[in-house]
Amino acid sequence: MATVSMTVNGKKVSGTVEDRTLLVQFLRENLGLTGTHVGCDTSQCGACVVHVDGKAVKSCTMLAAQASGTTVTTIEGLADGTTLHPVQAAFREHHGLQCGFCTPGMIMTAVDMIERAKKSGTKLDEAAIREGLEGNICRCTGYHNIVKAIHAASMATA
């Protein structure tokens, strides 16, 4: 068993978990943060993407113990109170989601993608956005409106 403690969505949390517990399991089962989803078992689908110390991470690919001492942001912690993050708002505005299951991972990936582009001073065009979504699978939208939403959000926050 391992004792883990981290800051999740601005709150200090800790728990005792089996060594093999994944970060996503800790978030979902121990903390009840069920917005982060599990869509596969091979780190391919990206439904479980969260931010660990400001970087997008597939939380099914990290042990809870590895995340001990870090700062984690999940989809539940993205909005500023009742004010949506611009990427969340853009997904709604551009119909970038249907069943909603891949959406949390998509949004967390998109936020990271936009922030990285901003830091490096590059503009996100369609090709770059599509490439940036390499690690996230959506079965509903054909990505068309996800790409549109991310592009719009990147322009709005530029």
Added chain:
Amino acid sequence: MGVEGIGARVTRKEDQRFITGKGRYTDDFKMAGMHYAAFVRSPHAHATIKKIDRTAAEAMPGVVAIYDGMQLKADGIGNIICGWMVHSKDGSPMKMGAWSALATEKVRYVGDAVVVVIADTQANARNAAEAVEIDYSPLPVVTDAVAALKPGAPQLHTEADGNLIFDWELGDAKATDAALANSAHVTEMDIVNNRLSPNPMEPRAALAYHDEAEDHFTLYTTSQNPHVARLVLSAFYQVAPENKLRVIAPDVGGGFGSKIYIYPEEIVCLWASKKARVPVKWTADRTEAFLTDAHGRDHVSKARMGFDKDGKITGFKVDTIANLGAYMSLFSSSVPTYLYATLLSGQYNIANIHANVRTVYTNTVPVDAYRGAGRPEATFVVERMMETAAREMKMDPAELRRRNFVRSFPHQTPVIMAYDAGDFEATLDSALKQADYAGFPARKAEAAKRGKKRGIGMSCYIEACGIAPSAAVGSLGAGVGLWESAEVRVNPVGTIEIMTGSHSHGQGHETTFAQLIAERFGLPIANVNIVHGDTDKVQFGMGTYGSRSGAVGMSAIVKALDKVEAKAKKIAAHLMEADAGDIVIENGVAKVAGTDKKLDWHMICLAAYTAHNLPAGMEPGLKEGAFYDPTNFTFPAGTYICEVEVDPETGTTEIIQFVAADDFGKIINPMIVEGQVHGGVAQGIGQALMEGVIYNSEGQMLTASYMDYQMPRAGDLPSFTLSTHETLCPGNPLGMKGCGEAGAIGSPPALINALTDAIGHNNLAMPATPQRVWAAINAK
């Protein structure tokens, strides 16, 4: 239309919870004392079960129960059934082999559930499942449907000699043979439709709870049709009487058909929750999803299409072998028959059609409806044939189609369907224009200069949606009616709840259904709640599949709204001392036409419930229900054009453009309809270029993870160019046709037609992977 009425691009009400991580999917629910189920599955594709030894597993930490199929049987749990009876042409009924939720004597595919372990944590349940020792005696395996029909093939079920489930036909064989014999040109093709795994992003899950005080069960499950699930669980599997079983399908993360059926896991979780006296949860991992979610397609066909000297189709004959897998899934028999052969007339006027379909057992995952269900298979055959015939006859593919279009409606095809309305030329012309079809030769020449092979291909699809008139499907063997129900409950303060039998798992019903209220009464959609997915809250309904929620589900709501409006007008007329015929309700206000008298909507509603001053004899309240049974199928149709560029060095395909021109009839929310087309086209492109379930000779699935089964990703797809043309469906009150499946139906042939045009080689199987494309280029 108002800002939120019919035709408005309203953003979705349901999105708020999804974008903030507040969606509630089955696996998100927890119960006090909840335990977890893990299934021990067959590692063999075909074997007899000799012995099950649970000793070691029972001693593992956290284990509370281990059950097998004999216990299931002893408790009277019934076998899994197929609910659509199809008869062979000799009149004999289909040969349904026994399917126990936990296999007893034999296993028939890799993944067949044999034992369930219930333990306190998911990890403990899985650990103990691995410790269950099952002694198998392996049997010979067959995974290919054509091979399964051959003499000497391994036999799956004693009920089905030669693995043949039924040998069925539709249409006039003699007349079709004669027409083909007298044709100026006959095009012949062997066509394979590849096996797919539906892959909704949310894996299937179930959470079952038995309340001992009431002897009552609750099941949270990933279902597209919770009432059908309850009915089947009750009437056929004898898990519990219907009045003692509540089925809740909360937020469901996509379905695409695969969540219509009632699988072994739901049955076992319910049964085990009572037997082990703990709430039982099971959530599939992705590999389990590949191994157990019903697959789609898997047809092998021989087709012959005859033409006269002017390019008019004279006759069309198709012989299809459909792989149904190891067991007959819930609606498996209807997919390669009444949802397939009935669409073989395509958009064309064809006097003679004959289809023969044999369905076959193999040692593979059961096959059932997957987005489009039979109609993609039909469209692929028809549209590959049309394109190939045009090339053989050296005609423009668009012109060949144009010459054969059905132009007057209603049109009775020789294969059951009566097309009610359409304008096939309009969608063809629109697609040709948007794709700049005329400019293609110049683009092809330009690509050739760069050493690339460009191709263009089209597909003119038609499908039958709005499933379906109950008496009609009943006469064809369906075990259920396919109407839909609705209840409109107006509250005393004027807000509205709509209970619908439809189920949303991504389609946006909470928004589009509410738009009907905005259209009708001018009330904001924020004042409307759409309630679905809970058998305790909603009256019996049939659920969502077959692009039916608009054409059938919303029609039921319209019927209920008619009744609500009529009563509200009577109350308003009474209160304003006017004639009900003079009352107009708009923008949330009832007015007496031609006067300045008016009454707010909520005052009418309040009056209905205070009942202090109602017209004589009127019952209090404002709540109406309706059941809507469609009079015909609906017929969405359109033209898809795809342009590709192939790199002959590597065989890789780039989609340059994808144009979709659809006729869906009346559209409630264009934004949502476009989203449905995007997703459908993406799945069709997936089928054409990358997806395919592959088994080895031992029946092991080689594509049971996202490392091996190639799902379309953002970088594989282009942005799509869409347009719609509206001809109203005369069969339902709003004129809707349905849009959920069109993309997946129309796109694969457009893509393969484009690819074969690019490489100048017509023999190219789906998925057209770079390896296959490269091989085809170099086979010449």
